[in-house]
Every structure is written in C-alpha cells, then in structure tokens.
Amino acid sequence: MDCLDVVRQLWEYLDGELTDETMQEIRAHLAQCRDCHPHLDFERAFLDAVAATRREHAAPHLVRRKVLAKLRAAGFEM
C-alpha cells in the first residue's frame, strides 16, 4: 500500500469503517511513513472541526415548548 492508497482512505480509516485487514495495513504504513502523518493530522482536525459545529444548534426553547404542548394535546402526561 503506497502513500496515495493510504491518503485516499484516511477518512474511512479515521471513521473505523474499513476492514480489519485494511485498517492494519494503513496503521502499519503510518507507523513508518512520516510523509503521511501531516495528512492524518489534518484530516483528523478537519473531522473534529466539523463535529464541533454540533454545538452551534440546540433546539430553541420555543420549539421545546411547542413539542411539549403538542404531545400534551395528544395525551402525553409528564
């Protein structure tokens, strides 16, 4: 497995969505290839940044109140 093969699959590697065999091959490549590490660090930081956008959107209190009102109208008892 060369550098391009590794870099092409970095996202799935970081997601843990490759076969055990491929995960091991990439892990072995990364252990001995310094060139690929910046790619790995970059992609990890990128995915962390995307995941961090989660904090941007919580349901507004008004939506929560509307949901509860609708549920109560349907018989829900808290």
Added chain:
Amino acid sequence: MRMADPHEGDGDSDRRFEREALPWLDDVYRFALSMTRDEADADDVVQETYLRAYRSWHTYAPGSECRKWLFTICRNVFLRTRERERNRVDVAGDETHLEALAAVRATSTLRGGGGEDIFSRLDLAPALDRAIGDLPEVFRVTVVLVDVEGLAYDEAAAVLGVPIGTIRSRLFRGRRLLQEALVVYARDAGFVPANRAPSPCTGLA
C-alpha cells in the same frame, strides 16, 4: 375527535417516552434543520416527528437506539411534509476515485502555505456551518448524520434508507466540498497562497 392511541394516558409509557425520547430533542432539531435549512420549517418537522414518535411509541423496541429511531421518523416527516423531490446523486466507482484525488488536492492546498494549524488559528466554526448549510441536501444530511451526530455508516444508511455504499460516496463528496469551501475561506483569510508547491507525499498539486 381525536383517534385513540394505544398508549394515551399510560403513565409508565409516558415516563419512558420522557426519559428516552425527549432528551434527543436537540439532536432531532439539528437533523431537521440540516434538511430544511429553515428554522420555522425545522420547528414544524420536529413537532410532527415527536407527535408521530409518541403515537407509535408502542412500536419502539426498548433498549434499541432511540435517537436513530427518531432520526428515521424525522427523515420521513421531512420527505412527506415537504414533498420535496429527492435529489438523487449517484457517484460511479471511477468517479469516486477522481473524488478521492480531488480531496487529496484540497487537503494539500489547505496544508500548503503554513495551513497545517489552520484549525487552531482560525475560528472555522462559522465558515464550516455555512459550508454545511450550502451543501446539496443529500450530502448535507449524510455529513450531519455521520460527522456531526456521530452515526456509523450503517446506521446512517438505515436512517436514510440507502445502501452503505451510497453513504460512503455521499460522505466523501460532502467532505470534499466542505474542504473546497475551507480553501476559499482560508485564502480569503490570507492563509493559503494561490500558487503552491506539490505535496511531497502524493505529488499532487
């Protein structure tokens, strides 16, 4: 006259719904907003999602993934209430390879010119948030489910009712589009030069 619900007025069932379903309201709202891109529409979708979830609570298997179950209902509510044409985009195998190369280029572009620490030096959250919102719906929903909400590929496939290979290709293209948006953002912020040397690892410019 309202139709009778199998669990209407069932205190134990309601308490279980309150304990297991309601805590996911923020997650469902985010997912709804990722589809509607409109807060008022997301508001409606979330209300309808919870109403349907409550009315079909007797079909929910205790101990299963409640958030995934709610996402599935939310997706169906969105598709039915908006009657939006599904924007199907299939990526062929060969094209996936080209997408991979494009992603490498985008990564190399961001990494070049001292962009390695772009994530620590720039507040990317607003730019990423906008870029996610600008993605075509099929990519946006996939990115939100996997990258923001943390679902596994097979879980996202179940929520969206598509094969796992579709999730892989949509996720790949969605992420690549986000990185392209970041390239523009980084250049505007003066972090990445217009011309740069090829990556030493891949040789891709």
